[in-house]
Amino acid sequence: xxxxxxxxxxxxxxxxxxxxxxxxxxxxxxxxxxxxxxxxxxxxxxxxxxxxxxxxxxxxxxxxxxxxxxxxxxxxxxxxxxxxxxxxxxxxxxxxxxxxxxxxxxxxxxxxxxxxxxxxxxxxxxxxxxxxxxxxxxxxxxxxxxxxxxxxxxxxxxxxxxxxxxxxxxxxxxxxxxxxxxxxxxxxxxxxxxxxxxxxxxxxxxxxxxxxxxxxxxxxxxxxxxxxxxxxxxxxxxxxxxxxxxxxxxxxxxxxxxxxxxxxxxxxxxxxxxxxxxxxxxxxxxxxxxxxxxxxxxxxxxxxxxxxxxxxxxxxxxxxxxxxxxxxxxxxxxxxxxxxxxxxxxxxxxxxxxxxxxxxxxxxxxxxxxxxxxxxxxxxxxxxxxxxxxxxxxxxxxxxxxxxxxxxxxxxxxxxxxxxxxxxxxxxxxxxxxxxxxxxxxxxxxxxxxxxxxxxxxxxxxxxxxxxxxxxxxxxxxxxxxxxxxxxxxxxxxxxxxxxxxxxxxxxxxxxxxxxxxxxxxxxxxxxxxxxxxxxxxxxxxxxxxxxxxxxxxxxxxxxxxxxxxxxxxxxxxxxxxxxxxxxxxxxxxxxxxxxxxxxxxxxxxxxxxxxxxxxxxxxxxxxxxxxxxxxxxxxxxxxxxxxxxxxxxxxxxxxxxxxxxxxxxxxxxxxxxxxxxxxxxxxxxxxxxxxxxxxxxxxxxxxxxxxxxxxxxxxxxxxxxxxxxxxxxxxxxxxxxxxxxxxxxxxxxxxxxxxxxxxxxxxxxxxxxxxxxx
Amino acid sequence: xxxxxxxxxxxxxxxxxxxxxxxxxxxxxxxxxxxxxxxxxxxxxxxxxxxxxxxxxxxxxxxxxxxxxxxxxxxxxxxxxxxxxxxxxxxxxxxxxxxxxxxxxxxxxxxxxxxxxxxxxxxxxxxxxxxxxxxxxxxxxxxxxxxxxxxxx
Numbered sequence: 063x064x065x066x067x068x069x070x071x072x073x074x075x076x077x078x079x080x081x082x083x084x085x086x087x088x089x090x091x092x093x094x095x096x097x098x099x100x101x102x103x104x105x106x107x108x109x110x111x112x113x114x115x116x117x118x119x120x121x122x123x124x125x126x127x128x129x130x131x132x133x134x135x136x137x138x139x140x141x142x143x144x145x146x147x148x149x150x151x152x153x154x155x156x157x158x159x160x161x162x163x164x165x166x167x168x169x170x171x172x173x174x175x176x177x178x179x180x181x182x183x184x185x186x187x188x189x190x191x192x193x194x195x196x197x198x199x200x201x202x203x204x205x206x207x208x209x210x211x212x213x214x215x216x217x218x219x220x221x222x223x224x225x226x227x228x229x230x231x232x233x234x235x236x237x238x239x240x241x242x243x244x245x246x247x248x249x250x251x252x253x254x255x256x257x258x259x260x261x262x263x264x265x266x267x268x269x270x271x272x273x274x275x276x277x278x279x280x281x282x283x284x285x286x287x288x289x290x291x292x293x294x295x296x297x298x299x300x301x302x303x304x305x306x307x308x309x310x311x312x313x314x315x316x317x318x319x320x321x322x323x324x325x326x327x328x329x330x331x332x333x334x335x336x337x338x339x340x341x342x343x344x345x346x347x348x349x350x351x352x353x354x355x356x357x358x359x360x361x362x363x364x365x366x367x368x369x370x371x372x373x374x375x376x377x378x379x380x381x382x383x384x385x386x387x388x389x390x391x392x393x394x395x396x397x398x399x400x401x402x403x404x405x406x407x408x409x410x411x412x413x414x415x416x417x418x419x420x421x422x423x424x425x426x427x428x429x430x431x432x433x434x435x436x437x438x439x440x441x442x443x444x445x446x447x448x449x450x451x452x453x454x455x456x457x458x459x460x461x462x463x464x465x466x467x468x469x470x471x472x473x474x475x476x477x478x479x480x481x482x483x484x485x486x487x488x489x490x491x492x493x494x495x496x497x498x499x500x501x502x503x504x505x506x507x508x509x510x511x512x513x514x515x516x517x518x519x520x521x522x523x524x525x526x527x528x529x530x531x532x533x534x535x536x537x538x539x540x541x542x543x544x545x546x547x548x549x550x551x552x553x554x555x556x557x558x559x560x561x562x563x564x565x566x567x568x569x570x571x572x573x574x575x576x577x578x579x580x581x582x583x584x585x586x587x588x589x590x591x592x593x594x595x596x597x598x599x600x601x602x603x604x605x606x607x608x609x610x611x612x613x614x615x616x617x618x619x620x621x622x623x624x625x626x627x628x629x630x631x632x633x634x635x636x637x638x639x640x641x642x643x644x645x646x647x648x649x650x651x652x653x654x655x656x657x658x659x660x661x662x663x664x665x666x667x668x669x670x671x672x673x674x675x676x677x678x679x680x681x682x683x684x685x686x687x688x689x690x691x692x693x694x695x696x697x698x699x700x701x702x703x704x705x706x707x708x709x710x711x712x713x714x715x716x717x718x719x720x721x722x723x724x725x726x727x728x729x730x731x732x733x734x735x736x737x738x739x740x741x742x743x744x745x746x747x748x749x750x751x752x753x754x755x756x757x758x759x760x761x762x763x764x765x766x767x768x769x770x771x772x773x774x775x776x777x778x779x780x781x782x783x784x785x786x787x788x789x790x791x792x793x794x795x796x797x798x799x800x801x802x803x804x805x806x807x808x809x810x811x812x813x814x815x816x817x818x819x820x821x822x823x824x825x826x827x828x829x830x831x832x833x834x835x836x837x
Numbered sequence: 838x839x840x841x842x843x844x845x846x847x848x849x850x851x852x853x854x855x856x857x858x859x860x861x862x863x864x865x866x867x868x869x870x871x872x873x874x875x876x877x878x879x880x881x882x883x884x885x886x887x888x889x890x891x892x893x894x895x896x897x898x899x900x901x902x903x904x905x906x907x908x909x910x911x912x913x914x915x916x917x918x919x920x921x922x923x924x925x926x927x928x929x930x931x932x933x934x935x936x937x938x939x940x941x942x943x944x945x946x947x948x949x950x951x952x953x954x955x956x957x958x959x960x961x962x963x964x965x966x967x968x969x970x971x972x973x974x975x976x977x978x979x980x981x982x983x984x985x986x987x988x989x990x
Binding site: 071073074076077078080081082083084085086087089090266267268269270271317318319320322350351556557558559724725727728731732733734735736757758759763765766767769771773 | 866871873874875877878880882883885912913914926929930935936937938940941942960965967968969970973974978979980981
């Protein structure tokens with residue numbers, strides 16, 4: 063079948079409204095009668111709250127509501143405890159504050175100034191407690207406990223059911239993966255390598271901060287406008303907290319100004335609803351940049367990796383301990399730790415494994431999902447150590463990866479079969495892109511003149527990652543009486559281009575041009591259920607659901623012509639937006655007219671995708687599809703100063719099928735750029751539990767001035783049988799290999815190994831000095 | 838303390854009374870309803886609030902409204918004609934120079950100022966001029982391509 067929409071870089075549906083400044087983000091919206099909410103936050107990392115006195119705040123003119131712990135624990139209509147995995151969060155602090163920035167109270171007032179003034183007048187009497195500020199301290203026997211006990215919800219995520227907090231410790235969860243015989247594996251190895259790799263907490267820094275407007279009807283119906291990537295999860299959590307059925311909670315989501323994982327699960331929605339409930343007025347809360355840093359971070363980690371290999375480079379055994387700093391609340395940390403554990407073997411066949419991955423409570427802001435979800439942590443260790451092994455064995459880093467890397471039909475560490483994994487192709491593509499075999503590169507002038515102190519190097523890295531499984535995506539497609547189409551889904555457009563791709567899929571299936579297709583905004587009252595816009599899952603899952611819904615429409619059109627025109631079922635075909643009968647071709651509008659007897663009516667197509675932990679052959683399925691990618695970096699390092707310059711970065715991702723090639727390139731180079739930030743610049747700095755850089759001056763983001771002259775995104779297409787037109791998810795893939803690829807290139811250039819992110823000039827300089835001092 | 842000021846916004850004369858501490862960004866977003874410019878960092882480094890004042894890019898989050906009294910202000914809403922887009926807006930769409938769109942109005946206005954000042958900018962000039970605008974989705978390469986294309990036109 064000739065494709066009309068698929069594979070074309072059509073103009074994105076959200077573009078015109080965005081380049082004209084007309085797109086409405088949450089901070090641009092107002093609701094009549096709305097007042098302004100502000101949050102009072104803890105100045106201490108760990109303290110018991112002895113007393114809160116809000117009486118003066120209430121007297122500030124314009125203040126309509128103040129909430130403290132008294133409001134949430136004494137109200138029978140509120141369940142104070144919530145959280146996506148464990149119920150360890152509260153709307154405002156109840157007994158203790160557990161990190162700097164933990165919400166203690168909140169105010170709603172008619173003006174922002176009045177709300178600010180009221181916050182200053184709330185007196186909180188704290189009894190400071192010892193704080194645990196890193197994972198090493200936190201796991202020590204007898205460490206101060208962040209949570210004395212943790213409430214477990216009655217029902218939770220199916221894939222996390224076996225993970226529970228270890229009582230009497232700060233271990234939030236402990237994921238284990240054992241395979242083969244680890245001791246035998248090390249005994250059979252010719253060489254054993256052991257290294258520890260670390261990386262700091264970082265922040266998503268979406269340019270749009272979290273925001274929320276909440277309104278509660280006198281009848282108790284809750285409406286929230288939220289900056290969330292998963293409105294249905296927020297709906298469930300609000301339903302549990304405020305004890306109303308989900309039908310009484312409406313979550314509306316406008317375009318997001320970026321998400322990258324930092325807008326999944328409830329953030330400020332519970333506190334905004336609590337304020338609106340008490341104020342009896344709509345309330346808007348807009349977080350400041352600083353507050354975003356207190357709301358969610360990416361897990362910092364320490365990873366000890368011990369690997370046994372044969373002389374020929376065959377990987378035989380690996381023992382690995384991963385400690386992920388999940389901060390004061392579990393958030394989605396348990397799943398991040400699980401994903402890190404699953405990928406501690408990397409994209410490689412290793413028969414003997416002993417993996418222990420921990421999420422650990424500390425008195426720091428909570429860590430949660432971040433593009434790459436646990437795998438950018440594990441891959442930092444896996445791919446750095448791969449080059450350590452290659453260097454010791456004098457094997458080409460490209461060859462050791464191709465030798466051990468997964469191929470089609472290999473068994474993953476969970477003993478399931480990998481299908482549709484173009485890992486080898488991705489690795490070969492990036493190597494080709496940077497001219498891996500070009501040995502003259504080190505002295506060539508292709509990048510301009512350089513002084514003798516400046517050395518050049520190249521590095522590679524690759525990865526495999528799972529998508530959230532099981533999961534659900536439902537779609538509704540409406541065929542209108544004029545053959546135009548409306549698409550209803552819960553997928554959030556946060557920049558990834560989902561609106562356009564979903565329209566392309568429906569348009570392709572039904573032969574309807576994009577000009578006649580409208581993708582509706584997300585409103586949980588209107589669109590059917592979707593689990594989440596994250597885990598690189600929307601094109602694969604929601605794309606398929608939309609395709610199924612469009613096929614459902616075709617089936618209904620077919621039934622109509624069979625009935626109305628007396629044509630045998632097997633003689634009805636579809637092409638070019640028409641229904642082809644033996645004698646004639648009908649427009650959809652003609653069939654609709656015949657069915658309804660007048661110009662009007664609606665055909666509603668239904669599409670449902672649910673993935674399971676078992677595949678169709680009854681085999682275990684940890685992931686509905688696997689995503690694989692590779693990256694390659696060329697760098698220049700000044701061997702006197704440690705100054706590093708990225709000359710080129712190539713990223714190759716197995717996209718399955720590039721439905722929108724430009725969109726794929728954006729996701730690939732965009733992911734790579736986020737990866738460059740994580741690799742070379744970004745780090746949340748703490749001093750005794752205080753964040754010392756929660757702003758965009760001191761927390762450095764990569765800008766255009768930091769970009770290499772060339773970033774080459776390469777789409778590898780190994781189709782997946784379950785994806786729409788063979789497509790797979792690609793949102794996170796490109797980011798993951800960046801940091802180790804750059805570290806490996808630095809090693810190639812100057813022979814020093816950086817094991818702690820970010821890779822900064824001073825670390826390279828100190829490593830070079832240390833290397834010189836060695837005999 | 839309130840002060841009366843008059844500015845031309847997108848070619849329209851506006852006389853308004855503002856508090857001395859009202860920022861230009863608050864004025865255009867909250868008083869004039871022009872929400873294309875966004876608050877991002879609030880300290881003049883991220884570029885999402887960029888407006889052109891007398892043709893020069895400024896961070897409207899950190900400029901007081903009273904300080905632009907008598908000035909000409911251009912926001913993204915004033916770019917292009919009644920029924921047509923500015924060529925930069927077209928180029929940004931054609932090259933895929935945006936994803937979430939939150940930084941876009943700032944980038945387009947900064948790019949306009951760049952091209953007004955240097956009609957044929959080098960690659961280095963583009964990178965240096967736009968180094969004060971962050972795109973967190975990572976469309977930097979496409980943004981440079983869109984501007985290079987405009988410069989060639």
